Amino acid sequence: MRPCVKSVKGRLAALRPSPACHPGPQSISPRDLHPVGVFTIGVSANQPDFRLFEDLPLAARNTARPLSPHLQIWKWGPNMLVSILHRATGTGMATVGAALLVWFLAAVAAGPESYATFRDVFTVESGRLNIIGYVVGIGLTACLFQHMANGIRHLFMDVGAGFELKSNKRQAQATIVFAVVMTVAFWLYLGIK
Amino acid sequence: MRSGTAIGRVRGLGSAKSGTHHWLNQRLTAGSNFLLVVWLLISILRQPSFDYASVHLWLANPWAAIPMAMLVASVFYHMRLGLQVVIEDYEQDQNRVALLVVMNLFVFTIAAIAIFSILKIAFGGAA
Numbered sequence: 493m494r495p496c497v498k499s500v501k502g503r504l505a506a507l508r509p510s511p512a513c514h515p516g517p518q519s520i521s522p523r524d525l526h527p528v529g530v531f532t533i534g535v536s537a538n539q540p541d542f543r544l545f546e547d548l549p550l551a552a553r554n555t556a557r558p559l560s561p562h563l564q565i566w567k568w569g570p571n572m573l574v575s576i577l578h579r580a581t582g583t584g585m586a587t588v589g590a591a592l593l594v595w596f597l598a599a600v601a602a603g604p605e606s607y608a609t610f611r612d613v614f615t616v617e618s619g620r621l622n623i624i625g626y627v628v629g630i631g632l633t634a635c636l637f638q639h640m641a642n643g644i645r646h647l648f649m650d651v652g653a654g655f656e657l658k659s660n661k662r663q664a665q666a667t668i669v670f671a672v673v674m675t676v677a678f679w680l681y682l683g684i685k
Numbered sequence: 686m687r688s689g690t691a692i693g694r695v696r697g698l699g700s701a702k703s704g705t706h707h708w709l710n711q712r713l714t715a716g717s718n719f720l721l722v723v724w725l726l727i728s729i730l731r732q733p734s735f736d737y738a739s740v741h742l743w744l745a746n747p748w749a750a751i752p753m754a755m756l757v758a759s760v761f762y763h764m765r766l767g768l769q770v771v772i773e774d775y776e777q778d779q780n781r782v783a784l785l786v787v788m789n790l791f792v793f794t795i796a797a798i799a800i801f802s803i804l805k806i807a808f809g810g811a812a
Binding site for chain 1: 712715716718719722726729730735736737740741744753757760761764767768771792795798799801802803805806809
């Protein structure tokens, strides 16, 4: 599906989907809308009638409500990409990376045979990495450097810096460049050492 | 129409008043993670060999065992906070509660195995 938002001039512009891509108010009944109407996309001319909801418990979650626009709506940009990558790399390291670290530590603690079993999965006879070793190793380091760079970017954003559209985009691109350069440098150093 | 006043119906709703702790700890552990992971990466690059004897010798040294234990504590706590947000964003109702419990079990179990292994290497003598 083509992105609906072609040019993003600011946060508000991004939150206003073009009518051609969205069904508009005629397909959404007021019953489907949250009484508070926080995110009533496409229904600005059709405010929900609050009296309809007086008898509903306030905490009830209406699953028939329209969802807020998701991945297929937004125009892809570096900031959106690194935001998604941050979560993906974090989850990847938290599962695969953490399990591997613990396996490594437990194998060393258990003795030479256990460590040999661990090592054999990722290396060939000569001690060099095999294909699994390279895929997992390079994958995890790339994840780490991307998560690290974007994490530092987030710390700057937490103090209110770097929210201008241009610099925000530049910094998002810089995290990807950092991750690629550091991953290549790490493995080159490990290889020639 | 329900009975009660408007203020009575909204009281107790709104923010849970406990998110700041989560948010701040995620940032603080991000900082300690950075320092400890840089230590780990440099240590890996400086390893003379990855055979059993050299890896065991490295981790048996307090200068490696202590930062490694700190890394496990800091990284796994950060991990717990991060996975919690991911689960809360994508799962609802009973699934959310079940997954949060499973996630906590996972993190605490692997953290316990990691810390025990580090202590065993450090205090176990030459294996």
